[in-house]
Amino acid sequence: MKHKVDGQILVIILLFISILSIVLLAMISNVRLDTKSTIENKQYEQYYSFGEQKLVFAQNLLGTHELDVAYINNLFQSHTNIFPGTNPCELSGTEIKCSLAPENYSETNPAEVNTTLYFSDDSILSLSQLASDSELNVSLDKNGTIYTDTINIYWKQLPGSTVDWVISLDYFNQSTDLNIPSFNTAKISTLDKNMPKAGVIIDAAGLPITIDDFVYNYGITFNIANILPVGIPSNTILTLRIKPLITGPTPNVSFSLVPATPANFPTQYRRITSVVKSNDISLEDTSPTVVLNLEYSLVTPISPLLDYVYRGKFWQQN
Amino acid sequence: MKYKILLILFLAISFLSIRVQAVVPDVISENIIDFCSPSSGVNNALGLAFNPNFKQMIFCHMTKRDMFANYIPDISKYKINVGKLKISTTLMEEGYLTFYFKLVCSPSSGGKIKVVQGSTEYNFEMNTICDSQELPDGTEYKLLSGSWMRIITNVIVEKDELIWLNLIGDLYDPSDPTGCPGGFRRTRRLNGERLGTRYCTDPAESPGWRVVDFTTITPPKTIHSYLYTLFYQGQNRFANGREIKPIVNLMWSDTDAGGFQETGTSPDMWWYYSGYYDFNDPGMLVAMTPLESSEPPAVPTCKAAQITMTATPHTVGQLESISFNAVKATYPNVLEFLGLTFEAGAVSNCNNVTVNSQTCIAIGNKTDYTWTADYRIYNADNTASRDCTKTSTFHIQSKPGYLATKGGDSYWGNGFTMQTFTNYLNNKCSTNKTNCLSDYLYSANVIIPNGYSLNNFNKAQYIDSNESYLDFQKLSDSINKRAEGLVEIIDANDTNVPFGSASRQVVNFAGDLTIPSNTTCATASIYLVSGNLSIAPDFLINNYTSELSKNFGCLFIVQGTLTITEGSFKGANQYDIVQAFIVLTNSNSGTINIPQDSDLLRIVGGIVGKSEVLDSVNRSAFADIGIIGGIPTITNVLPAEEIVYEGGRYIYLFSDLFIDLNTIYNIREL
Numbered sequence: 001m002k003h004k005v006d007g008q009i010l011v012i013i014l015l016f017i018s019i020l021s022i023v024l025l026a027m028i029s030n031v032r033l034d035t036k037s038t039i040e041n042k043q044y045e046q047y048y049s050f051g052e053q054k055l056v057f058a059q060n061l062l063g064t065h066e067l068d069v070a071y072i073n074n075l076f077q078s079h080t081n082i083f084p085g086t087n088p089c090e091l092s093g094t095e096i097k098c099s100l101a102p103e104n105y106s107e108t109n110p111a112e113v114n115t116t117l118y119f120s121d122d123s124i125l126s127l128s129q130l131a132s133d134s135e136l137n138v139s140l141d142k143n144g145t146i147y148t149d150t151i152n153i154y155w156k157q158l159p160g161s162t163v164d165w166v167i168s169l170d171y172f173n174q175s176t177d178l179n180i181p182s183f184n185t186a187k188i189s190t191l192d193k194n195m196p197k198a199g200v201i202i203d204a205a206g207l208p209i210t211i212d213d214f215v216y217n218y219g220i221t222f223n224i225a226n227i228l229p230v231g232i233p234s235n236t237i238l239t240l241r242i243k244p245l246i247t248g249p250t251p252n253v254s255f256s257l258v259p260a261t262p263a264n265f266p267t268q269y270r271r272i273t274s275v276v277k278s279n280d281i282s283l284e285d286t287s288p289t290v291v292l293n294l295e296y297s298l299v300t301p302i303s304p305l306l307d308y309v310y311r312g313k314f315w316q317q318n
Numbered sequence: 319m320k321y322k323i324l325l326i327l328f329l330a331i332s333f334l335s336i337r338v339q340a341v342v343p344d345v346i347s348e349n350i351i352d353f354c355s356p357s358s359g360v361n362n363a364l365g366l367a368f369n370p371n372f373k374q375m376i377f378c379h380m381t382k383r384d385m386f387a388n389y390i391p392d393i394s395k396y397k398i399n400v401g402k403l404k405i406s407t408t409l410m411e412e413g414y415l416t417f418y419f420k421l422v423c424s425p426s427s428g429g430k431i432k433v434v435q436g437s438t439e440y441n442f443e444m445n446t447i448c449d450s451q452e453l454p455d456g457t458e459y460k461l462l463s464g465s466w467m468r469i470i471t472n473v474i475v476e477k478d479e480l481i482w483l484n485l486i487g488d489l490y491d492p493s494d495p496t497g498c499p500g501g502f503r504r505t506r507r508l509n510g511e512r513l514g515t516r517y518c519t520d521p522a523e524s525p526g527w528r529v530v531d532f533t534t535i536t537p538p539k540t541i542h543s544y545l546y547t548l549f550y551q552g553q554n555r556f557a558n559g560r561e562i563k564p565i566v567n568l569m570w571s572d573t574d575a576g577g578f579q580e581t582g583t584s585p586d587m588w589w590y591y592s593g594y595y596d597f598n599d600p601g602m603l604v605a606m607t608p609l610e611s612s613e614p615p616a617v618p619t620c621k622a623a624q625i626t627m628t629a630t631p632h633t634v635g636q637l638e639s640i641s642f643n644a645v646k647a648t649y650p651n652v653l654e655f656l657g658l659t660f661e662a663g664a665v666s667n668c669n670n671v672t673v674n675s676q677t678c679i680a681i682g683n684k685t686d687y688t689w690t691a692d693y694r695i696y697n698a699d700n701t702a703s704r705d706c707t708k709t710s711t712f713h714i715q716s717k718p719g720y721l722a723t724k725g726g727d728s729y730w731g732n733g734f735t736m737q738t739f740t741n742y743l744n745n746k747c748s749t750n751k752t753n754c755l756s757d758y759l760y761s762a763n764v765i766i767p768n769g770y771s772l773n774n775f776n777k778a779q780y781i782d783s784n785e786s787y788l789d790f791q792k793l794s795d796s797i798n799k800r801a802e803g804l805v806e807i808i809d810a811n812d813t814n815v816p817f818g819s820a821s822r823q824v825v826n827f828a829g830d831l832t833i834p835s836n837t838t839c840a841t842a843s844i845y846l847v848s849g850n851l852s853i854a855p856d857f858l859i860n861n862y863t864s865e866l867s868k869n870f871g872c873l874f875i876v877q878g879t880l881t882i883t884e885g886s887f888k889g890a891n892q893y894d895i896v897q898a899f900i901v902l903t904n905s906n907s908g909t910i911n912i913p914q915d916s917d918l919l920r921i922v923g924g925i926v927g928k929s930e931v932l933d934s935v936n937r938s939a940f941a942d943i944g945i946i947g948g949i950p951t952i953t954n955v956l957p958a959e960e961i962v963y964e965g966g967r968y969i970y971l972f973s974d975l976f977i978d979l980n981t982i983y984n985i986r987e988l
Binding site: 048052055056127128129131132133134135137164166170171172174180181182183184185187189191213238239241245247251273290291292293294295296300301302303304305306307308309310311312313 | 721723724725726727728729730731756757758760777780782783784787788862863864865867868899901910922924925926927928961962963964965966967968969970973974976977978979980984985986987988
């Protein structure tokens with residue numbers, strides 16, 4: 001009877017030790033996972049910062065200058081601390097690809113990373129954030145020929161927000177009513193009586209339209225030639241400007257401006273992409289790869305103040 | 319065992335903690351008076367009903383007495399502490415209700431209820447005024463006729479100190495809550511009868527009054543606290559501050575002892591007590607009546623300060639609407655308006671007419687007109703009166719003028735304040751769209767009538783985001799930085815302002831820049847003016863009638879104010895012209911000054927400022943005022959000033975210099 005009791009005690013102790021072991025193993029495993037995750041998050045943040053710095057620097061250097069391999073290599077040569085390597089850029093299809101020399105991604109971390117930059121221009125103008133009341137210039141002059149065809153604007157209207165667009169076309173009118181040459185501006189807007197009301201954009205599959213990874217649910221279409229007053233030649237057109245008027249909690253809008261005939265439309269949008277990843281092949285599976293896009297208009301944005309004939313509180317009699 | 323003790327200790331502490339939380343004292347203590355929010359009528363059970371002249375001076379009350387069981391007040395609204403005897407309600411007129419306490423002060427004490435016009439409160443000012451304002455004994459008084467008011471004021475005196483007041487209206491009798499017809503209340507009525515008499519009382523019915531000498535009452539010595547109630551009813555005429563004789567009717571009740579009990583036998587005095595006071599009792603009543611002196615009536619005098627006269631606006635454009643309003647300034651309860659009259663030829667088509675206010679159309683053609691308010695002022699007891707008049711002036715601008723904008727976007731932060739302007743828009747814009755404002759029109763104002771812009775784009779209640787761009791230093795720094803290596807940057811002063819340079823320039827001008835008449839802009843330059851800008855028309859672009867003008871333009875960014883002076887006289891329907899785009903960063907009002915002139919003014923370019931800035935003195939347009947069907951109207955009117963948009967010129971010339979201060983680019987992760 002005593003042996004039987006001893007045996008029972010032994011079984012209970014063994015069971016207890018087994019459960020304890022399982023619990024301990026699970027805890028150790030979780031700690032290892034947490035540690036690995038923390039390291040990856042930190043690495044990701046550093047890669048992001050690394051790529052972002054190169055994008056902003058590249059945009060400041062290049063600006064709206066024409067994309068040219070030799071020009072970019074020359075620029076980079078003057079800033080090898082940011083863009084290491086000798087002549088790292090080459091033409092790759094319609095893009096310019098710059099494979100920078102491996103470098104340490106921080107002073108305290110000797111691990112090397114590889115950064116590749118891609119430069120491309122597009123006639124489709126897409127921006128993820130255009131502020132309310134700001135004014136974006138759109139180039140219509142392609143090699144001396146003014147684009148007068150149709151243009152579509154797609155945007156994402158968030159719940160609770162309303163986006164109206166004012167589209168201005170500046171031209172030099174040499175024969176005004178007063179026979180005084182002057183700069184005139186023709187305007188249309190999504191709230192014009194004659195303008196089709198902006199509505200939900202559904203493609204053939206019944207889904208919102210996706211352009212450059214942006215998903216849009218609203219859109220309008222207008223024709224440049226139709227904006228111009230009758231009798232005004234298209235070669236007098238100087239500038240196309242678009243301005244969003246946004247009400248609601250989000251004071252900016254993501255949008256794409258898509259010409260109906262891109263071949264006739266000048267490029268006006270530049271995209272610089274950075275791909276940052278570890279240079280250690282053995283870490284390919286565990287190290288993050290961070291891909292960032294920087295996008296900007298090739299036409300310098302003018303001050304939105306120049307769009308007003310009058311702006312103020314009121315005009316009153318004294 | 320030790321663990322058991324610990325466990326018990328733990329449980330005990332937990333229990334105590336809960337108890338401590340549970341016994342947090344109520345904010346309502348014996349020394350705090352609780353008032354509920356102002357109610358809308360006398361039907362509210364316990365309340366203070368004032369004369370209709372006082373409007374909405376009804377507020378209910380809660381004493382937490384058992385007697386008022388039918389009444390459930392919102393005691394969270396007002397809590398009044400000792401020494402801060404403030405009662406909230408909405409008062410419409412200003413004056414003083416005088417009351418007296420003859421119990422505490424020797425020979426008496428009292429104070430005033432200050433009624434503040436437009437305020438949401440009035441205060442009991444517990445000044446000792448008995449010596450100076452007490453009425454002489456032996457004077458006969460009578461109750462004033464007319465409208466009535468009642469004040470019942472509970473005054474608790476504890477150890478001979480006034481510690482708080484409260485106000486009540488009719489007293490409910492909870493012992494007999496039924497038996498009254500609909501709308502009537504079971505009350506103890508204060509109409510000259512004993513309080514113990516029960517009535518079904520119409521809440522609108524005015525109770526009577528009684529005369530009791532409060533000074534003869536001796537409170538019981540054996541108790542510590544007394545609750546007195548001052549009751550006042552009568553017409554609210556207090557012009558000379560001497561009309562109220564404190565007459566006392568003391569009553570005391572103890573609901574614990576079975577309702578009101580009465581002591582005293584004099585027909586002029588009752589007082590009630592139960593030998594001790596507890597705070598469940600409604601207390602004593604002291605009745606005060608407004609009385610009329612038997613002294614010969616004094617005829618009041620007319621004083622300018624008795625009424626206030628306001629014409630809105632004080633300066634009105636011809637054919638614009640103007641409102642006249644006369645209001646009582648002092649003694650509002652002994653003054654009545656008889657009517658308003660206007661100088662001949664000043665106004666017509668008056669509507670919304672009352673005895674003291676009118677809204678009319680200004681039709682006069684001279685600057686100063688008079689208007690008169692006739693009123694009558696009475697003495698306190700309505701036995702004598704005097705008719706008075708008071709005269710004031712207003713101004714009519716015979717040719718009011720207005721601003722129009724052509725092309726471009728316009729943003730009117732506050733909408734349209736000029737009646738002539740809206741008349742113009744309603745008359746002219748509706749028939750010819752070229753007379754409308756701008757291509758597009760925005761306003762932070764609620765109302766923009768439909769169709770005021772050329773393209774019918776009227777975005778109201780819209781606040782644009784471009785205010786932040788109007789910073790002189792930021793704009794100046796940005797433009798100078800962009801100009802480096804691109805165009806010539808020069809510093810200028812009064813003697814070398816360059817308007818004829820063939821090349822593009824950025825001109826930094828320190829101080830005030832004055833541009834003489836007939837200066838020509840023969841350059842493509844941005845002028846950064848740190849002071850004020852003054853332009854004497856004409857200021858034209860060189861060769862403005864020729865295509866050669868395409869490459870000229872003067873853009874001014876001004877930290878100070880803009881003045882466009884008269885320039886040379888050209889004649890009827892002729893324009894002074896300024897061709898420029900002007901950005902004003904000053905945030906003060908009166909930033910734009912355009913003195914009156916017989917010429918019209920046309921600004922070709924644009925004027926942009928902060929939403930707080932743009933005021934103007936309009937020029938006198940050659941407005942043609944006509945009469946159609948006996949009603950003045952506007953015909954063939956030209957805007958006194960018009961701004962014609964030509965922002966395209968400055969975009970064309972300066973798109974590389976005058977850029978958006980916010981770089982537009984996006985970074986996103988794929």
